[in-house]
Amino acid sequence: QQQVKQSPQSLIVQKGGISIINCAYENTAFDYFPWYQQFPGKGPALLIAIRPDVSEKKEGRFTISFNKSAKQFSLHIMDSQPGDSATYFCAAMGGSTLGRLYFGRGTQLTVWP
């Protein structure tokens, strides 16, 4: 049972464009929603995270939009660059097991120059 659903599976964007990745969850006990960026052969690196008390968080070119009532959150990458080409995972944490993350299936982002 996939606790966090992520789409699309792959995304191709032109340089300078906006990349948008969406995630949805069911468990209302989740209270921390991070996004991870992963390059081939490397471990996931925390990109940006949000808690449900805010609807948006922005860090540089990366923005998380959070809709608590819809149980959805999304990552927006503005002015996408070829160096952003990587796999992105959304995740959720919360509930009875502190620190345990539930991951989406991942989105392979390719930014063409």
Add this chain to the structure above:
Amino acid sequence: GAVVSQHPSWVICKSGTSVKIECRSLDFQATTMFWYRQFPKQSLMLMATSNEGSKATYEQGVEKDKFLINHASLTLSTLTVTSAHPEDSSFYICSAPSDWGTEAFFGQGTRLTVV
């Protein structure tokens, strides 16, 4: 942020041998650590939760006799893949939660190749 060190970063072993992977929290204590496995082009799947001073908790479908977990101290958890087979080849990643369990810190991952 807190640092989690995982070693080795890659290992190649022969079928039938055992491999030990270490996960250390360098500047904080972790009573719990998580072990994930990631197959190529797939997501991270939790294998087990390592608990300091007690038995690990394994996810459904994960063989506890094959993937031995030891969490002997507040800063070290080890995963031993016993009698490794080629299908065990994967990327293994550990993580440790922050004090209040509000964040997760990942190790660098270990690429295991069984030949």
